[in-house]
Amino acid sequence: MFDSFGIFPIDVALGAIVTWLMLGIAGLLLQNSKIITQFVFPAGAICSLVLALSGLGGLTETSVAILPLGLPDLPFHLRMDALSSFFLLLLGGVSIGISLFSSGYFRHMERGNLALLCLEYHFFLAAMALVFIADDAYMFMVAWESMALSSYFLVTTDHDQSEVRRAGFLYLLIAHIGAIAILMSFGVMQGGHGDYTFDTMRHSHLSTLWASITFLLALFGFGAKAGILPMHAWLPEAHPAAPSPVSAMMSGIMLKTAIYGILRVTFDLLDTQMWWWGVVALTLGLITALFGAFFASVQVDMKRLLAYSSIENIGIILVGIGLSLIFHAFHKDALAALSITATLYHSLNHAFMKGLLFLGTGSVFHATGERRIGKLGGLIHKMPKLALLMLLGTLAAAGLPPLNGFVSEWLLLQAFLLSPGLPQPYLNMLVPIAAAALVLAAALSGYVMVKFYGVIFLGRPRDENLVHLHDSEIHDAGIWERIGMLCMVVACIALGVFPTLVILQLDFVTEMLVHHSLGISALKSGWLLLTPINAERASYGPLILLFIMVAGGLITMLTVKKFYHGRLRRGPAWDCGFPAQTARMQDSAEGFSQPIRKIFEWFMGVIREVPTPFDLKPHYHAETKDRLWSLFYVPIKVLNERIGNQVGKLQHGRIHVYLLYSFITLLALLAFVQ
Amino acid sequence: MNPITNIPFTAQIINMCAAFLLLIAFSMLSQRRILTLINLFALQGLVLSISTAVVAFSSNQEHLYYSAGLTLVLKVILLPWILHRLIHKLNIKWDVETMFNIPTIMLIGLALVVFAFNLAAPISQMSGTITKSTLGIAIASVLLSFLMMITRSKAVPQVVGFLAMENGLFFAATSATYGMPMVVELGIALDVLVGMFILGIFFFQIRVAFDSLDLKHMEKLKED
Numbered sequence: 001m002f003d004s005f006g007i008f009p010i011d012v013a014l015g016a017i018v019t020w021l022m023l024g025i026a027g028l029l030l031q032n033s034k035i036i037t038q039f040v041f042p043a044g045a046i047c048s049l050v051l052a053l054s055g056l057g058g059l060t061e062t063s064v065a066i067l068p069l070g071l072p073d074l075p076f077h078l079r080m081d082a083l084s085s086f087f088l089l090l091l092g093g094v095s096i097g098i099s100l101f102s103s104g105y106f107r108h109m110e111r112g113n114l115a116l117l118c119l120e121y122h123f124f125l126a127a128m129a130l131v132f133i134a135d136d137a138y139m140f141m142v143a144w145e146s147m148a149l150s151s152y153f154l155v156t157t158d159h160d161q162s163e164v165r166r167a168g169f170l171y172l173l174i175a176h177i178g179a180i181a182i183l184m185s186f187g188v189m190q191g192g193h194g195d196y197t198f199d200t201m202r203h204s205h206l207s208t209l210w211a212s213i214t215f216l217l218a219l220f221g222f223g224a225k226a227g228i229l230p231m232h233a234w235l236p237e238a239h240p241a242a243p244s245p246v247s248a249m250m251s252g253i254m255l256k257t258a259i260y261g262i263l264r265v266t267f268d269l270l271d272t273q274m275w276w277w278g279v280v281a282l283t284l285g286l287i288t289a290l291f292g293a294f295f296a297s298v299q300v301d302m303k304r305l306l307a308y309s310s311i312e313n314i315g316i317i318l319v320g321i322g323l324s325l326i327f328h329a330f331h332k333d334a335l336a337a338l339s340i341t342a343t344l345y346h347s348l349n350h351a352f353m354k355g356l357l358f359l360g361t362g363s364v365f366h367a368t369g370e371r372r373i374g375k376l377g378g379l380i381h382k383m384p385k386l387a388l389l390m391l392l393g394t395l396a397a398a399g400l401p402p403l404n405g406f407v408s409e410w411l412l413l414q415a416f417l418l419s420p421g422l423p424q425p426y427l428n429m430l431v432p433i434a435a436a437a438l439v440l441a442a443a444l445s446g447y448v449m450v451k452f453y454g455v456i457f458l459g460r461p462r463d464e465n466l467v468h469l470h471d472s473e474i475h476d477a478g479i480w481e482r483i484g485m486l487c488m489v490v491a492c493i494a495l496g497v498f499p500t501l502v503i504l505q506l507d508f509v510t511e512m513l514v515h516h517s518l519g520i521s522a523l524k525s526g527w528l529l530l531t532p533i534n535a536e537r538a539s540y541g542p543l544i545l546l547f548i549m550v551a552g553g554l555i556t557m558l559t560v561k562k563f564y565h566g567r568l569r570r571g572p573a574w575d576c577g578f579p580a581q582t583a584r585m586q587d588s589a590e591g592f593s594q595p596i597r598k599i600f601e602w603f604m605g606v607i608r609e610v611p612t613p614f615d616l617k618p619h620y621h622a623e624t625k626d627r628l629w630s631l632f633y634v635p636i637k638v639l640n641e642r643i644g645n646q647v648g649k650l651q652h653g654r655i656h657v658y659l660l661y662s663f664i665t666l667l668a669l670l671a672f673v674q
Numbered sequence: 675m676n677p678i679t680n681i682p683f684t685a686q687i688i689n690m691c692a693a694f695l696l697l698i699a700f701s702m703l704s705q706r707r708i709l710t711l712i713n714l715f716a717l718q719g720l721v722l723s724i725s726t727a728v729v730a731f732s733s734n735q736e737h738l739y740y741s742a743g744l745t746l747v748l749k750v751i752l753l754p755w756i757l758h759r760l761i762h763k764l765n766i767k768w769d770v771e772t773m774f775n776i777p778t779i780m781l782i783g784l785a786l787v788v789f790a791f792n793l794a795a796p797i798s799q800m801s802g803t804i805t806k807s808t809l810g811i812a813i814a815s816v817l818l819s820f821l822m823m824i825t826r827s828k829a830v831p832q833v834v835g836f837l838a839m840e841n842g843l844f845f846a847a848t849s850a851t852y853g854m855p856m857v858v859e860l861g862i863a864l865d866v867l868v869g870m871f872i873l874g875i876f877f878f879q880i881r882v883a884f885d886s887l888d889l890k891h892m893e894k895l896k897e898d
Contacts, residue, residue, distance in 0.1 A: 653893040655832075659824045666820070667789070674793050 009058035010065050010080040013088055013133060016051040020044060020126040027118030033111050036118050037103050037480075044122055045099035051129060052092025058085030059508040064135065070142075077197050079135035082508040083268065086344060087132045087260045093491060094252045094351045095125055101359045101484025102245040104477070105366070117157055117243075124150040124249065131257050137186035137196040144182065144257075148175040148225075151254060154246040155238050167237035174234045178224025182261065185217035189269060201269045211270050215277050218265040219284075226258035227311045228318060229288045230632045236295075239307035240371065244362025247303060251310045252355035256347050259317055263343075266325065267513040275329035279427070282322030286437045289315025293444035294600055298593040298624045302361045302373050302456065306354065309397065309448055312441055313350040317343055319438060320412050324514060327415075330422055333516035339415040341518050344506050346408035349396070349495055353405060356393040356488035357452075360386060363477040363485075364456065374589035375463035376456045383476045387457045389485045396492045398449035399442050402542040402549065404495035407530070409442050414538055444596075451592045460583045497542045499530045590622050597624065605630075684732035691725035692808035695845060696787070699818040702838060703783055704776050708769050708830055712757045715834050718841055719749030726848055735852050741859055745844070748863050753837060753870055760874050761830060764881065771828055779825055783818050790814035797850065812846035829880060829887040833873050840866055 027040045058080045067076040080088070102121070106114055127150055130143035152175070156168035190196055191204030206214065224231040239247045262281075266273065292312030299305035320343030327336035363386050364379065365371055380387040396403035416435035422428050477485070495502055507517035531539040575581055597606055605625040611618035652658070681689070698718045705711045723745040730738030761767050787810075794810035816839055823835035840862070847854045854862075877887060884891040 653895060655889050655892060656824050656827070659820070663817075663820050663824055667817075670793055671789075674796070 008063035009054040010063040012054035016047045017126045020122045024119040024122030031115045041103040048092045048095040055085040055089030076139040077135035082512045084132045086509045097484045097487035104480025120153045155242040164241040167241040171234040171238040178221045181221030188214045222258040222261040236307040240303040248355040248358035252351040278322045278325030285315045285318030289441040293441045296448040297596045300589040336514040337516040342411035349404040352491045353396040360390040377459045377462040380457040386477045394449040394453040398446040402546040407499045459586045692811040699815040716754040786817040787814040808849040816842035
């Protein structure tokens with residue numbers, strides 16, 4: 001696509017990255033709110049578009065580059081193959097909307113903070129792009145750590161609040177533990193050559209033991225970034241702390257860098273894949289997905305809810321990776337291709353829809369100053385445009401056709417259902433159970449989305465303050481914000497309606513990863529109908545479905561209009577004979593999820609305060625705690641403190657003891673060299 | 675080992691100096707009076723300077739004469755003089771230090787000497803210098819000075835121990851390789867001098883802060 005100009009996609013991508021860096025620095029130097037919001041962020045969006053285009057071009061051709069930067073004799077290697085290009089496309093595509101949204105969202109921010117945020121924001125984008133095109137472990141780790149650091153500073157934008165600082169620290173801690181694991185996995189993978197380029201790693205031919213160690217280290221390390229259990233704890237803390245566009249980027253794009261890492265290490269850098277890796281990934285993914293779904297359904301803070309929902313989606317993506325690993329190891333190429341396609345597709349979908357939802361929560365927060373779902377309600381009247389955009393986002397996230405969320409989940413389920421007998425009998429038993437668990441997670445995500453949308457936008461305002469706020473005070477999302485969200489909505493719809501066209505592009509990546517692609521079979525029945533394996537088993541025509549839905553809707557509307565025309569009136573809702581209705585009588589955020597909480601109480605650790613009958617100011621409060629805190633994190637912390645105390649005893653404060661330490665060390669070393 | 679008559683005269687002198695050094699190291703280890711300790715340190719410097727001069731004479735290494743002269747000026751005259759003035763000003767001239775069990779320390783010192791000789795044996799076999807047999811003593815005096823620093827609780831003896839350790843290192847360098855290059859030696863000499871000044875200032879500061887030069891008071895500095 002760029003060949004005719006003698007420019008390779010990687011040059012274009014690098015151009016976009018450098019422009020981002022310069023935009024960030026320009027924002028810092030200019031210190032001017034107006035220029036930053038009206039020029040720098042939109043210019044960043046244009047860079048995103050360019051990057052997305054370069055990604056689209058890079059799907060078909062691999063290009064490499066060497067940057068003579070960094071340490072002497074250790075230049076940065078860059079490479080843009082189909083996998084990198086796909087994720088660059090994702091990064092570019094999602095960040096267009098987020099950058100445009102940011103232009104509006106950060107409008108009222110204080111000048112100095114805005115300049116800093118602009119710098120961190122664009123560095124974050126550039127670092128993520130560099131992660132995708134790094135071709136040696138050195139460059140990768142540099143980009144990875146820059147990404148972690150810049151996002152840490154973005155998360156702690158409101159660092160004057162102590163819980164924000166706490167969340168930021170937790171995030172940074174887990175990110176670093178993950179980075180250490182990734183570094184070790186690279187260390188194992190280079191196989192003693194001392195050369196850390198990915199090209200060496202591809203040809204290092206590890207024994208199965210070392211390959212397995214590499215895989216597990218990479219799964220753990222990248223899992224910490226992705227929020228795979230039990231390293232998920234930072235997600236529900238960091239997302240509410242961060243500004244909404246930052247949450248959108250972290251959830252939409254940054255989690256995918258971890259998915260990219262897992263795919264890169266497992267399918268590209270390691271030349272053998274064991275089937276049990278797939279079982280590990282599948283099991284972890286299922287647990288993560290179910291955990292995320294359950295906890296999302298009981299949250300009362302809208303960004304925490306979305307954070308848990310992100311955990312659930314990452315779980316689903318990991319299930320896809322695990323399944324393709326199993327199929328790939330047993331040489332079921334078509335199925336491996338199908339599940340990897342579903343994985344990639346879901347990554348793309350989740351990036352757009354979760355980005356959209358996080359952006360929407362930002363607009364809601366700006367308008368009402370409230371993040372707790374239970375205090376909101378009835379916003380559909382006050383913010384109708386936002387409500388429409390968010391409706392589409394929630395439908396996509398709930399996995400309803402003809403939007404995009406459905407396609408990838410459907411593809412993944414097809415991969416489960418079409419799986420013929422695998423040579424392992426236990427695996428054959430596991431697969432239907434896993435499919436059932438996946439369906440449960442998908443259904444729960446629908447439940448979560450009903451709660452999310454229903455309680456925030458429908459009904460009447462639950463909080464007194466919200467009722468008394470005038471319409472002029474609750475303003476709808478601004479024009480920039482709406483444009484940003486519109487970009488995301490358009491992508492959600494397009495991804496949902498034209499799956500065959502998307503899959504044709506994904507095929508380049510699938511071909512690279514599992515050496516097989518869906519292309520031909522997906523197109524067998526024409527581009528209108530998506531048929532993953534063959535038309536007799538299953539096919540899906542989203543455009544037809546959309547047409548039927550629109551047509552059905554129109555016909556119904558016209559019919560109703562015809563027969564009831566002019567008789568429509570607005571009146572008070574029927575009060576069932578009990579006129580003293582208040583907003584408090586509506587289903588609350590806690591109430592909506594009460595059944596789930598009741599059923600899974602043993603799983604979730606619920607703290608409940610129920611008022612006594614004599615309480616004059618009755619107050620009901622239920623809080624759901626993550627049990628993994630007490631089961632996993634607290635023991636580690638206690639152990640750490642104990643070791644720390646033991647080590648602390650070394651410090652006596654007596655100079656003689658310190659001298660004795662060096663004396664003994666000296667003697668030991670002398671005895672050793674002897 | 676060759677009979678004693680086969681060894682050249684100069685080498686015999688060097689060996690005797692080495693023996694003296696070891697003896698002085700032991701006496702410093704057991705010396706409780708600060709004034710005598712400083713005098714012993716000066717004596718150690720003198721022996722070191724003589725032995726260096728003899729090595730220079732026997733091996734025709736001219737730069738070693740400068741080293742010997744430097745040692746004489748710095749470690750026999752200048753540093754002891756500074757230390758004398760210091761303890762005079764601090765009024766601790768007749769201080770006697772309480773130490774734990776001196777015989778035990780001497781026994782540990784003996785063990786260290788055995789260890790040092792054991793350590794030096796392979797090195798001195800490779801070394802072609804006339805002084806190779808004294809390397810063990812050099813290492814031993816380094817270790818003994820270190821041990822002295824550990825066992826002392828007052829600040830001045832610790833500094834003396836530190837300086838004595840430097841003496842031992844210097845002797846080790848002479849005996850193993852005919853000394854270090856002149857530049858390095860000058861640098862070390864300057865370091866020792868500057869270190870001495872700084873520590874001298876610290877003595878006063880420590881005494882102002884803790885009313886004593888006993889280092890056990892510095893345990894209060896530890897954070898809890």
